[in-house]
Amino acid sequence: MIALSLAEISQVVDGALHLAGACAPSDLVNGSVQTDSRLIEPGSIFVAKPGAVTDGHLFAPVAAAQGAAVLVVERLLDLPVTQIVVVDAVAALGALASTVVARVRAAGTLKIVAVTGSNGKTTTKNLLRSMLERVGPTVAPRGSFNNQVGAPMTMLEVTDDTRFLVIEMGASSEGAIANLVRLARPDVGIVLTIGLAHAGEFGDLDGTVRAKSEMVTDLLPTDVAVLNADDPRVAQMAAITPARVVRFGQYGQVDVRASDVHSGRTGTTFTLHLADGQSAPVVFPVLGEHHVMNALAAAAAAEVLGVSLRDIVAALQATTRAERWRMEVLGGKDDVTIINDAYNASPDSMSAALKTLAQIGIPGRRTIAVLGEMAELGELAGEEHDRIGLLAVRLNISQMIVVGQRARRMHISTINEGSWDGESAYVDTPDEAFELVRNSVNPGDTVLVKSSNSAGLRFLGDRLGDLFS
Incomplete structure (x- = not known):
């Protein structure tokens, strides 16, 4: 972060400045800004953000011990470190960021x-x-x-x-x-x-x-x-x-x-x-x-x-992959290709990944889609999972392996299509999917692993990549 005085930071975030030790309002702070106490270095600013699972204030002692110059908190803590007490820590973080960017832009x-x-x-x-x-x-x-x-x-x-x-x-x-x-x-x-x-x-x-x-x-x-x-x-x-x-x-x-x-x-x-x-x-x-x-x-x-x-x-x-766990190409042993695309999944990205699988499969070899849940679809979840199952049939994917109860409708949709020459299997866990792929994959096969992050299949993709590396 650019250098700002404690007084400036306090004013920007509309907070009450509580100085500790020999600190003065004019003291400059230019360390990193963190909401994770594990990332604090001497001179950092720690923003104690309340969360859905835990409360950042619980980790303020760790931040102070690791050398935080100032804590941005929603309540004054009994710690020997300068603190700025604000009404809303997340809003304070945004206000500080906006001011820093505006000053750099102006200069x-x-x-x-x-x-x-x-x-x-x-x-x-x-x-x-x-x-x-x-x-x-x-x-x-x-x-x-x-x-x-x-x-x-x-x-x-x-x-x-x-x-x-x-x-x-x-x-x-x-x-x-x-x-x-x-x-x-x-x-x-x-x-x-x-x-x-x-x-x-x-x-x-x-x-x-x-x-x-x-x-x-x-x-x-x-x-x-x-x-x-x-x-x-x-x-x-x-x-x-x-x-x-x-x-x-x-x-x-x-x-x-x-x-x-x-x-x-x-x-x-x-x-x-x-x-x-x-x-x-x-x-x-x-x-x-x-x-x-x-x-x-x-x-x-x-x-x-x-x-x-x-x-x-x-x-x-010079770009060899979109991002970790996004259409990441792994494997290679026995000409087996693993595509790990299991960080995010929506109907659009799932469709695109399946079309890519169908497009790049080696002629005469199998295409295998290991698919998990598409999360955050609300009332549309059922019909969208059905649609993906039908798309796999239409693309003539050789084998489907559907993982997890919330994705099961993809499996049901595929097996209901009697004209499909492929096959579909349903398993409850990524471990079961790993064993199924390991025991059935043939040289030259192309395997897509695709799901939302919450389904945890990205680690399955990594394991398969290691297996065929």
């Missing part, structure tokens, strides 16, 4: 780009970071830091030298993205897709559209909205944003597009066309044709921010 050349969408946020964020790092110092989230805590934590990593800040914005409710946009004030806002991911939280697609639209409605006329023209729900946001619109896609009239797209077991090739008329061939090692849209979104934003075509292409060609 230099900081540009901010924010990404949202039902699918592809983390991949797009990673691609953008790779592109922007070729131009100047860039800060981007670790993992999927995209909520009301994670996004401010990323913002607080900027320094006076930071040139680009990439923020991933997720939404657990309507108003969440709007709040993050107000905190960060992005120069570029990207909307990738509108799908059924988290439909249970918003009730229906209309609620999801309203939530994701918050990315562009508060942009300024001098800002840029980067919109997926191939998604009608995203494309219509052009009418509700005051910002300049840059469209990306593979069809129709768009500013940034891909042509000659060909996917295989080693990735995807395509020709990238930028808004300025330049184009270049791209060999994109990330598996799955659906990731081309994420590449286009990142390229569109990077072009807006002044990145050259050469650097954009170089970043894409």
Whole structure:
């Protein structure tokens, strides 16, 4: 974090400053800001955030013992360390992040780009970071830091030298993205897709559209909205944003597009066309044709921010995987390929993964889909799991292995299709699935492991990858 005095921090978070020992209001703090006491280093700021499972105040003694310079708390604690008492620790974290970013922006050349969408946020964020790092110092989230805590934590990593800040914005409710946009004030806002991911939280697609639209409605006329023209729900946001619109896609009239797209077991090739008329061939090692849209979104934003075509292409060609546990290619022994894509799952991403599996399977060898629950679908869960089961049949996947009671309807849907030449098995646990794959896989087979994070199949994917490595 940039250096701020204790008095400044207290004022920014609207808190009461309680000094300890020889500390003075003018003392400067420039250490990291943490909500996890295990990450505290001497000089850090510890924000004692109440949580659904535990309370950060319980870990404040650990933070103090590890050298925290100041604690941001919701109640004064009996600890020999300077504390700032606030009404809401999460709101205080956001206010501090907003102030830090605003000061760095005012003092230099900081540009901010924010990404949202039902699918592809983390991949797009990673691609953008790779592109922007070729131009100047860039800060981007670790993992999927995209909520009301994670996004401010990323913002607080900027320094006076930071040139680009990439923020991933997720939404657990309507108003969440709007709040993050107000905190960060992005120069570029990207909307990738509108799908059924988290439909249970918003009730229906209309609620999801309203939530994701918050990315562009508060942009300024001098800002840029980067919109997926191939998604009608995203494309219509052009009418509700005051910002300049840059469209990306593979069809129709768009500013940034891909042509000659060909996917295989080693990735995807395509020709990238930028808004300025330049184009270049791209060999994109990330598996799955659906990731081309994420590449286009990142390229569109990077072009807006002044990145050259050469650097954009170089970043894409240097990217070997979307992210840990996202279309991650493992295995290799006996020509067995394991695709571990079990960090997140929605109907859209599950469909895309199955289509990729069908597309890249070796002719004459089997394709095996090990599938778990798609979480957070609410009342739509049953019919969407049915639909995925039917899609596997339509794609002629050789074998389905469905894991866990909440995913069982995929198994039922497949076995009810009498015309299918494949087979489906149901097991309760990842361990059972591991044994089933280990005992049935043949040389040359391609195995997809796909589920929501909560199903825990990402570790099954790792085990299978190790088995065939």
